[in-house]
Amino acid sequence: MSLGIWGIFITSFLVGFSGASSPGPMLTMVLTQSSIKGWFESVKIVTGHAILEGILVILLLLGLQPFLQNQVFLKIFSFLGSLFLLYMGIGLFVSLLKNNIHIKNASSLKIPSILGGILVSFSNPYWLMWWITIGVSFLTQAKDYLIFGVLSFYFGHILSDYVWYAFIGLIGQGLSLPFWKRIYKVILYFASVFLIFFGIYFMRYVFVG
Helix, strand or coil: CCCHHHHHHHHHHHHHHHHHCCCCHHHHHHHHHHHHHCCHHHHHHHHHHHHHHHHHHHHHHCCCHHHHCCHHHHHHHHHHHHHHHHHHHHHHHHHHHHCCCCHHHCCCCCCCHHHHHHHHHHCCHHHHHHHHHHHHHHHHHHHHHHHHHHHHHHHHHHHHHHHHHHHHHHHHHHHCCHHHHHHHHHHHHHHHHHHHHHHHHHHHHHHCC
């Protein structure tokens, strides 16, 4: 049974929302950067993520799924992203150790947040695997409606990311308020450890598979 354009949009939004809300490096990054620089950082980070997903949709439509499934490509993809997570996590941890008061001035990303959103997506090989399996299944149905179907799928999918991570960004910004001062630094310490953990965990895929 055909979903129709609106059916594709709603389904891709709901499926995307369930994925966006899963704990992972993107959530940790959005939470920490929003607490440091304000909730709008979440929009910038997700925009980088959305740009990368838009490029991926185009590549899949061009029939490059076999290339994206190549183990060498997947390992390089994961390796670069894992290095970024380690860099970000260690950098945040060291900044916290060196600065006991003005945390907000010492631990933000040294690169544009949009680029950070692209790199943090690189780190997770399971994100790419989702696209070359479930994502391809959605695109197969969406192509029945030509460009309108593809756009319906894409915008439904990324809308879920924007909605969820804007919410996480507001939580992150709230954590930096004086009311939360006692636990703010502890949360950032935990976030830095999580980023390092994800970096090591995804790096494992490079060497173990």
